Amino acid sequence: MAVRLDDIDYFLAVAEHGQVRRAAGALGLSQPALTKGLQRLEKELGFPLFERGARGMTMTPVAAQFRQRTKALRASLGDAIKEAADLHLGAMGLLRVGVSPLYAQQLFVPACLKLHQQRPAARLRVDINLNDALIAALRLGDLDLSIHAIPRVLPEDLEAVPLMSDDLCMVVREGHPLLSRRRVRLQDLVDAQWMLPGPGVAGRRGVEARLAEAGLPPPRVAVEVSNTAGQLSRLLVHSDLVSIMSEAMLAGRGVTGLAPLPFAEARFTRAIGAVMRAAHPLPPLARRFLEILQEGRKPVSETPAADVQGFGD
Numbered sequence: 001m002a003v004r005l006d007d008i009d010y011f012l013a014v015a016e017h018g019q020v021r022r023a024a025g026a027l028g029l030s031q032p033a034l035t036k037g038l039q040r041l042e043k044e045l046g047f048p049l050f051e052r053g054a055r056g057m058t059m060t061p062v063a064a065q066f067r068q069r070t071k072a073l074r075a076s077l078g079d080a081i082k083e084a085a086d087l088h089l090g091a092m093g094l095l096r097v098g099v100s101p102l103y104a105q106q107l108f109v110p111a112c113l114k115l116h117q118q119r120p121a122a123r124l125r126v127d128i129n130l131n132d133a134l135i136a137a138l139r140l141g142d143l144d145l146s147i148h149a150i151p152r153v154l155p156e157d158l159e160a161v162p163l164m165s166d167d168l169c170m171v172v173r174e175g176h177p178l179l180s181r182r183r184v185r186l187q188d189l190v191d192a193q194w195m196l197p198g199p200g201v202a203g204r205r206g207v208e209a210r211l212a213e214a215g216l217p218p219p220r221v222a223v224e225v226s227n228t229a230g231q232l233s234r235l236l237v238h239s240d241l242v243s244i245m246s247e248a249m250l251a252g253r254g255v256t257g258l259a260p261l262p263f264a265e266a267r268f269t270r271a272i273g274a275v276m277r278a279a280h281p282l283p284p285l286a287r288r289f290l291e292i293l294q295e296g297r298k299p300v301s302e303t304p305a306a307d308v309q310g311f312g313d
Contacts, residue, residue, distance in 0.1 A: 005077075007041040008070055010034050011049060015067050018056040072141035076280065079141075093285045098127040098134035098146030102246050103272060107147050107163060111292045115285075122285055131202055138275060144286035145276045147293070151202070154275075161290065162273040163297040167247045168203065170266035171258045173237045179259060186214045186265045193222040195236065195243040203244055206268055214265070233258060246270075 013023035014034070024034045042049055049063040059067065079094065095115075099108045108126070115122065127137060127146075134146040139157065149168075150160045170189075178184050178192075189211070196204045196219060208218050222241060225232060236243055237257040249255055260266065274290055276282060282290060 003041065003044050004037070007037045007044075008074060010037040011041055011063075012067065012071060012074065014038065014050065014057050015059055015063070018058075020057065068140075072139070075141040079283070093283060094123045094125060095283075095285045095289055096125045096127075096142065096144045097286075097289070098129060098137055098143045098148070100131065100134070100148035100272075101128050102166075102249055103147050104128055106248065107272070107293065107296075110296060111289060114292050114296075115289050119285065119288070130197075132200060135275065138277060141277070141280075144282060145274050145290060147274055148272065149202075149270045150273045150275065157278055158275055159278040160271075160273045160275045161294065162271040163293055164272045166270055166272050168206070168244055168268040168270055169247055169250060169260035170207070170242060171236065171245045171250060171260050172242050173239070174257050174259050176240060176259075178242075178261065184261055184263050184266075186211065186263070187216065189219070189242060190216055192220065192242045193240070194219040195223040195225060195232065195241045196221050197225055207244060210265060210268075 009027070010023070010029075013027050014020060017023040017026060020031050020034055020038075024031045027034065038049065045066075047062055048060055049066070050057040050059055079096075097108065112124065115124075127134065127143060129137075131148045131151075134143065134148055135151075135158070137143045138146050139155075147163070149166070150162065154160055172178055178188060181188065194207075196207065198204065211218060219242075223232075223235065233245075233255045235241065242261075245255070245258070247260075250258060250260065274293055276286075276290075
């Protein structure tokens with residue numbers, strides 16, 4: 001099979017834009033040239049990639065899977081070509097890092113400063129986002145590594161290097177009625193109202209799972225947010241809402257007036273670390289960045305992975 005690289009680019013462009021005309025314009029090609037490339041690729045592969053319709057091009061189910069794999073491979077190849085060119089010109093390449101907003105200052109910035117001192121010609125592309133988005137970008141090949149809470153069950157295509165411990169806690173305001181009880185239990189949260197991230201975020205799923213394990217209904221979410229609880233800590237301080245927050249954020253200077261709920265089920269043990277694709281060796285620059293992170297790492301608890309990814313990390 002002799003698949004041409006430019007035909008792969010044509011396929012990915014049409015998949016993104018949904019129309020040959022728009023894809024050809026984005027690539028600076030004529031529509032006939034792009035169409036010929038698609039036909040050539042389909043002939044080599046032996047199966048159709050698109051269903052042609054009046055409204056544009058729709059990928060076949062097989063093509064959708066093919067796109068996911070080829071997009072990651074094409075990105076890796078493009079980075080390899082760029083890195084080789086940078087090294088040839090005397091530069092040090094491009095480092096693509098994802099980082100949780102919770103650990104940008106604590107882990108990423110010190111390592112970044114040290115890397116910049118050692119590799120002043122290096123360029124960095126930083127994606128500050130939640131765990132779920134970072135893992136998705138990593139698996140697509142858009143990141144070299146990402147820094148966040150390590151999932152309890154790490155997918156087989158990923159590997160992780162623990163760097164520090166940072167538990168996730170259920171929190172309320174100081175003086176909350178729950179804290180006045182002689183003994184607080186998980187059952188006491190049945191009537192509580194919560195501030196939590198959306199259903200797709202691992203921290204929310206962890207709370208739901210813990211309540212379900214105790215035979216309790218899911219949390220009553222009064223405020224749904226898309227990022228860290230710390231940014232809305234004043235809302236917690238001036239209400240009876242229950243939320244979740246990392247221990248590091250709870251101890252930080254910017255968060256006051258909040259307290260963790262004092263029972264074991266209200267805490268999730270987590271390890272924070274660098275996560276990478278298992279079958280893809282790190283480029284030299286990313287490998288040096290990981291070494292710097294490891295040189296500055298803090299003690300990690302014996303639990304090697306998180307019970308749940310953190311809210312906002």
